[in-house]
Amino acid sequence: xxxxxxxxxxxxxxxxxxxxxxxxxxxxxxxxxxxxxxxxxxxxxxxxxxxxxxxxxxxxxxxxxxxxxxxxxxxxxxxxxxxxxxxxxxxxxxxxxxxxxxxxxxxxxxxxxxxxxxxxxxxxxxxxxxxxxxxxxxxxxxxxxxxxxxxxxxxxxxxxxxxxxxxxxxxxxxxxxxxxxxxxxxxxxxxxxxxxxxxxxxxxxxxxxxxxxxxxxxxxxxxxxxxxxxxxxxxxxxxxxxxxxxxxxxxxxxxxxxxxxxxxxxxxxxxxxxxxxxxxxxxxxxxxxxxxxxxxxxxxxxxxxxxxxxxxxxxxxxxxxxxxxxxxxxxxxxxxxxxxxxxxxxxxxxxxxxxxxxxxxxxxxxxxxxxxxxxxxxxxxxxxxxxxxxxxxxxxxxxx
Numbered sequence: 001x002x003x004x005x006x007x008x009x010x011x012x013x014x015x016x017x018x019x020x021x022x023x024x025x026x027x028x029x030x031x032x033x034x035x036x037x038x039x040x041x042x043x044x045x046x047x048x049x050x051x052x053x054x055x056x057x058x059x060x061x062x063x064x065x066x067x068x069x070x071x072x073x074x075x076x077x078x079x080x081x082x083x084x085x086x087x088x089x090x091x092x093x094x095x096x097x098x099x100x101x102x103x104x105x106x107x108x109x110x111x112x113x114x115x116x117x118x119x120x121x122x123x124x125x126x127x128x129x130x131x132x133x134x135x136x137x138x139x140x141x142x143x144x145x146x147x148x149x150x151x152x153x154x155x156x157x158x159x160x161x162x163x164x165x166x167x168x169x170x171x172x173x174x175x176x177x178x179x180x181x182x183x184x185x186x187x188x189x190x191x192x193x194x195x196x197x198x199x200x201x202x203x204x205x206x207x208x209x210x211x212x213x214x215x216x217x218x219x220x221x222x223x224x225x226x227x228x229x230x231x232x233x234x235x236x237x238x239x240x241x242x243x244x245x246x247x248x249x250x251x252x253x254x255x256x257x258x259x260x261x262x263x264x265x266x267x268x269x270x271x272x273x274x275x276x277x278x279x280x281x282x283x284x285x286x287x288x289x290x291x292x293x294x295x296x297x298x299x300x301x302x303x304x305x306x307x308x309x310x311x312x313x314x315x316x317x318x319x320x321x322x323x324x325x326x327x328x329x330x331x332x333x334x335x336x337x338x339x340x341x342x343x344x345x346x347x348x349x350x351x352x353x354x355x356x357x358x359x360x361x362x363x364x365x366x367x368x369x370x371x372x373x374x375x376x377x378x379x380x381x382x383x384x385x386x387x388x389x390x391x392x393x394x395x396x397x398x399x400x
Contacts, residue, residue: 005175007219008157010134012040014049014064016057017171024169028194029288032187033171036082037221039161040068041154043131048073048100050152050161051221052086061086062093070094073129075136076101077163078149079108083221091119100129102140105148128155139209141165143202145195151210158216165206166232167191168223177224181231186292187223188232192239193291198326200240207236244298244328246393247276248385251290251319252303253283253312258337258369259303262378265370266301266335269382275299275389282314290318294327299389300358301333306342306365316351323352330392333385334363335378361385 005013015037021030036053038061049071053061065071071094076084079101087109091097101109103122109115123129125140135155142149144165152161168187177184196203210233218226218233226232248270254260263279270277278293280286294300300322304315311319332355334345345363352358364381366374 007039007175007217007225008159010042010157011154011159012042012068013175014038014040014061014068016053016060017173018054018056019171021171027287028169029286030169031286031288032169034169034222035171037219037223037225039219040071041131041134041136042069043134045132046072046130048075048129048131048136049090050075051077051083051163052090054082055085058086058089062089065090065093071097073097074099075138075152075161076105076109077152077161078146078221079105079112080146081112083163084109084113087113088115091115100138102138102148102150104142105150108148125150139213141202141206141209143199144206145199151206153213153215158214160210160213160215160218160229162210162218162220164195164221165203165210166218166226166236167195167220170223172224175225176227181226181228184224185235188235189239189295190288190292191222192236193295193325194288196236197239197291197295198324200326200328203236203240207233207240239295242296244330244392245276245296246274247278247293247297248299248301248389249290249293249297249329250277250279250301250303251282251315251322252279252301253281253305253315254303255305255307255312256369258366259305259335261370262335262337262366263301263303265375265378266382266385269379269386270389273386273390275386280318282312282318285314285318287321290321291325294322294325294329297327297329298392299331299333299385300327300329301335301385302348304334304336304344304348306336306338306344309342309344310347311336311344316348319348319351323354326354329355329358331361331385331388332358333361333381335381336363336365337369338365338367340367359388361388
């Protein structure tokens with residue numbers, strides 16, 4: 001079968017690679033495309049299809065199902081259309097097939113896809129389904145990342161179909177992680193940052209469920225299948241539960257050079273103090289780059305000019321994104337410039353209610369280009385920022 005890959009002697013990959021997709025959800029840049037992973041599981045008496053593909057690849061999935069034989073069940077791990085968009089086509093193709101989903105998913109399937117209710121059966125958390133000599137176990141994983149999300153575990157082969165968990169936006173001719181695992185970290189981290197970071201608490205709970213299963217392979221809905229599950233599980237444990245790193249993320253826009261001068265000086269001071277610095281000029285931002293750096297940054301510094309009395313709109317947009325992603329940052333600083341008046345810091349502070357656990361430093365707004373007094377104030381601000389940041393990363397006492 002063209003473009004089919006054997007995952008195991010009872011599991012085939014029938015997903016699609018979207019090499020040319022450049023943006024996801026009309027928001028998230030995709031520098032490496034993405035994939036929509038779908039899997040056929042064959043038991044001795046029944047066959048199940050785990051998820052479908054994005055409707056764009058409907059004909060490709062139809063072609064792959066030509067040789068798949070009968071399908072008795074379609075497991076809907078997640079209702080978003082990049083997972084379930086071809087569900088109705090599959091049910092039309094196999095009139096006796098049944099869609100299986102979590103209890104919360106049924107209404108979503110009906111409202112999002114207009115699937116006939118009588119074609120849907122709900123399964124309970126931990127419930128098992130026999131395919132003959134193969135068994136599927138359904139594991140609820142609410143809010144990883146929708147409330148209806150579930151994982152499906154092939155018991156005999158110890159293969160976990162993990163839905164969005166452990167995924168990557170990465171189109172590749174390799175269905176498996178054939179390269180050293182660390183070469184997939186950036187794609188996996190970008191995906192985690194954009195999709196999973198707001199759900200760190202549910203992820204912690206569901207990581208424990210995954211660990212208890214002890215999978216031999218993890219097959220997500222996007223990106224390559226993990227042949228070394230412990231590696232990606234450790235990444236998720238660190239990203240969701242670990243402390244922020246000795247790192248500061250600087251997000252800024254400069255209209256006439258004042259803010260860039262301030263950011264440049266603070267960058268130098270942070271670097272000299274041994275703080276790793278990531279900078280993003282928000283005039284043409286890669287939202288994925290912002291998200292990736294939010295995963296492990298202890299400090300966020302926001303630099304903005306004043307526009308019509310408030311922050312630059314692109315700065316405000318980035319701050320709204322940061323608030324939505326709920327990073328673990330512990331310290332926030334705001335610097336900027338103004339012409340005659342404005343309330344940019346107050347507006348920005350109001351946009352981060354989800355970061356209420358982070359300390360917000362007294363903002364520094366300078367009138368126009370920094371002069372000698374402005375530079376003195378900027379250095380004092382930088383010293384305070386470094387002092388607060390460094391308290392989380394005490395240097396070990398040396399001896400000799």
